[in-house]
Amino acid sequence: MDWDFIVGHVNYWLFIVLMMTGLYIVVAKGNLVKKIVGLNIFQTAVFMLYISVGKIDGGTAPIFPTDMKIDPAVVYSNPLPHVLILTAIVVGIATTSLGLALIVRIREAYGTIEEDGIYQIEKDIAAEEYRLHNELKSRRS
Amino acid sequence: MTGIAMTTFIDIVLFSMLVATAIAIVRMRSLFAVVMLAGVFSLLSALLLVTLDAVDVAFTEAAVGAGISTVLMLGTLALTSRSELASRPAGLTPLLVVIVTGAALVYGTLDMPNFGDPNAPASTHVAPDYIAQSPAEIGVPNIVTAILASYRGYDTLGETGVVFTAGIGVLLLISGLRRRRREEGDEE
Numbered sequence: 001m002d003w004d005f006i007v008g009h010v011n012y013w014l015f016i017v018l019m020m021t022g023l024y025i026v027v028a029k030g031n032l033v034k035k036i037v038g039l040n041i042f043q044t045a046v047f048m049l050y051i052s053v054g055k056i057d058g059g060t061a062p063i064f065p066t067d068m069k070i071d072p073a074v075v076y077s078n079p080l081p082h083v084l085i086l087t088a089i090v091v092g093i094a095t096t097s098l099g100l101a102l103i104v105r106i107r108e109a110y111g112t113i114e115e116d117g118i119y120q121i122e123k124d125i126a127a128e129e130y131r132l133h134n135e136l137k138s139r140r141s
Numbered sequence: 142m143t144g145i146a147m148t149t150f151i152d153i154v155l156f157s158m159l160v161a162t163a164i165a166i167v168r169m170r171s172l173f174a175v176v177m178l179a180g181v182f183s184l185l186s187a188l189l190l191v192t193l194d195a196v197d198v199a200f201t202e203a204a205v206g207a208g209i210s211t212v213l214m215l216g217t218l219a220l221t222s223r224s225e226l227a228s229r230p231a232g233l234t235p236l237l238v239v240i241v242t243g244a245a246l247v248y249g250t251l252d253m254p255n256f257g258d259p260n261a262p263a264s265t266h267v268a269p270d271y272i273a274q275s276p277a278e279i280g281v282p283n284i285v286t287a288i289l290a291s292y293r294g295y296d297t298l299g300e301t302g303v304v305f306t307a308g309i310g311v312l313l314l315i316s317g318l319r320r321r322r323r324e325e326g327d328e329e
Contacts, residue, residue: 004255005255007255007256008142008163008254008256008257008258008278009153009250009251009253009255010201011156012247012250012253012256012293013160013247013250014156014160016243016246016247016250017243018159018160018163018202019243019246020240020242020243020246021160021164021166022163023234023238023239023242024167024236024239025166025167027231027234027235027238028231028235028236029167029214029225029231030225030226031172031225031226031230033172033175033176033217033218033221034166034172034213034225036214037166037175037176037179038166040179040182040183040206040210041166041179041182044182044183044186044202044206046199047190047202048187048189048190048193051190051193051195051198052193052256053263054193054194054195054263054264055193055194055256055257055259056256056257056258056264057258057302058257059194059257059259059260060194061195061196061283062194062196062272062283062284063196063258063280063282063283063284063285064276064282064283065283066282068276068280068282070276071148073186075259076272076284077194077195078263078264078268079191079268079271079272080263080267080268080271080286080288081195081263082195082197082198082285083285083288083293083296084200085195086197086198086201086285086289087289087300089198089201089202089203089205089206089298090205090300090303090304091300091303091304092205093205093206093209093210093213094303094306094307094308095307096213096309097210097213097307097308097311098208098307098310098314100214100216100217101310101311101314102255102314103217103221103313104217104220104221104314104315104318105186105314105315107220107221107222108182108318112222113221113222113231114225114226116225116226129323131181135227139231
């Protein structure tokens with residue numbers, strides 16, 4: 001573990017800290033909208049980690065001059081991760097919107113968007129069904 | 142050297158602001174504030190992406206992450222509720238899960254090449270070909286555009302399919318919401 005190694009890796013670790021903050025929100029918080037926000041934080045941190053892999057020291061953004069007179073001395077950063085992450089951002093907003101639509105439907109069906117409340121209602125429904133089932137069974141016998 | 146010191150300084154400032162925003166999101170109860178902070182988080186990450194040379198990704202993140210997703214979340218808040226109720230105390234399990242996962246990920250980075258290493262496998266495999274060939278083959282100044290729309294055009298086509306499917310899903314889930322609400326209103 002020399003100094004060069006730590007300096008070269010510390011930004012990966014910082015991205016992992018951001019990722020884990022997002023994961024903590026998803027696991028620990030009961031509100032569904034907040035879970036989606038946590039998922040977005042996780043996602044953005046992964047994007048930044050990916051982009052940082054394509055960064056080259058002394059490099060610049062991968063765009064040529066408009067007259068296309070390319071100076072061979074200029075170093076360009078790796079454009080491939082940028083393309084992949086552009087696709088991932090758009091797919092991410094698609095999943096986010098689907099999740100939010102599900103939350104709207106859950107609110108409509110249960111009247112709450114808190115995980116605890118939904119569990120409680122599910123438990124009540126199950127208990128009620130169990131009671132009805134037992135009642136029917138005792139009537140039949 | 143001063144250039145590198147300046148970039149490091151900017152990176153550190155942006156990172157501390159990102160972490161502060163994320164922690165504020167964890168602690169906030171008001172969902173409106175949480176959604177706004179999520180927009181702030183997206184804009185800050187767009188700034189960080191600019192320092193990593195990914196300008197195309199940065200403006201997509203600013204437009205999509207801070208723009209569209211904030212609007213969608215505000216719409217959801219308008220249809221549901223505005224504040225988070227106090228839930229049961231989460232206990233230590235989530236913290237434990239997060240620490241174990243984080244440790245595993247850090248272990249995974251240990252054999253990665255240094256940040257900015259020009260000889261990293263990611264930068265020596267196909268990327269130099271794209272940079273060298275795209276002026277002659279595609280002739281577009283922006284290499285990211287050349288790859289996105291031409292070399293990997295099928296990826297982008299697939300992405301359109303994903304967005305289309307998600308749009309159909311959202312329409313199916315939401316459609317009839319107003320009608321059902323009106324019917325409920327009639328019953329009452």
